[in-house]
Amino acid sequence: MSKTIAIIPVRGGSKRLPEKNIKFLDGLPLIVHSILFAKANIDIIDDIYVSTDDKKIKEIAIQYGAKVIDRPAELSGDFEPTVSALKHVLSTIESVENVVLLQATNPFRPANLLKEAFGIFNNNNCDSLFTVTRNHQKFGKIVNDKYIPFNYEIGQRSQDLEPLYFENGLLYISKATLILDNSIISENAFPFQVNHPFANVDIDTQEDFDYADFLLKSNQ
Template identity: 30%
Template sequence: MRILGIIPARGGSKGIPGKNIKKLGGKPLLGYTVDSVADSKLLTKSILSSDSEEIIRTGKQLGVEAPFIRPADFSRDDTPSIEVVKHTLAFFAASNEYFDAVCLLQPTTPFRSKGLIDDAIRKFESGSYDSLVSVREVPHEFNPHWTFEETNGRLQIATGEKKIISRRQELPKTFHRDGAVYLTKTEVILKQNSLYGDTIGYVENSGSDYVNLDTEADWEKAEKILKAKS
């Protein structure tokens, strides 16, 4: 299976200015994802998609290919990730280069367990999945069966059930996406306009510390994680 790795790194971040190339533990944030890509043996090709010449320059210094500058139309605050992926696939299709699947690797989730990308690819290739995502288990106190939605000033169980599960031991195991890996078949992306499709596999990224960088508080958390490790 030919799999294209895409590292999306837009310029103009508002929550953390310049975050994709901001130094985290002495290394540009982008570098953590580039290192994970370099560790993979199963990605056919990996590229950086950015609208920023500075990010592209940094990416190339880190050793990742950046074959184009992403157009402004695909680089707005509200641009969905799937549009970035479709633009990249179209770029390569114009040169008659095609891929069976895409692996989206967001720099904002920098801490991946070693071998996570290839573990995800192996499971993806061996199963009948439209997509596969990396996940972490939801702590029982935040399990959706124990959370509520507000409707007209009243609360109802978020899962829609009428009766709450009373014992922790009876709660089903639930997960949340951690943003480290998204794998999707190309035909699902192009025909269904979806990064998920109908059948979603998963791989747990529980072997590493978790942070998803969106705010300055998130950045401080990442710095504390690295400090604790050192």
């Protein structure tokens, strides 16, 4: 039977914020926020898998009801792409049709995000979908000590900028066949817009962590 699974890839090593994935945020280890989001969507997600090379992460994941796939050392390096961890998980499971990728470093998501996104994914027969957020900043490049505006003209108002979007990392949905072909996002991927403060949370440093804590308390 075809099914939809959630995969949360979580490595043990973190140079800029040691043990960040099990650091407590709002009373829970960071990875648990993504596990609980998946568990809140059991009408869509059949199984939740955590891919990790770390014993502590494994114990926490099991404690909160996720299944764990032990990630080999050769797939756990700093420069190893996420897709290789997803492929490894799929190599151990049969009959998977869709994969919901949840990144532990993006712990907060609007409650109805997956329901809305998965509906679009199915109704549009997508092979992949990812979340984006509109950017309102003025970007430019510096070439030979000269500033060159990229998405605006000097003096132009911010509200008149041509819309640009960034990949916020909150959610990815992909066909398993696409991942096995070494991609998470295809050229035809659907860009699902999320305009929410949580879209600006991506934890990699202590400052990111502190901002996430502040934002969560502000939204409670």
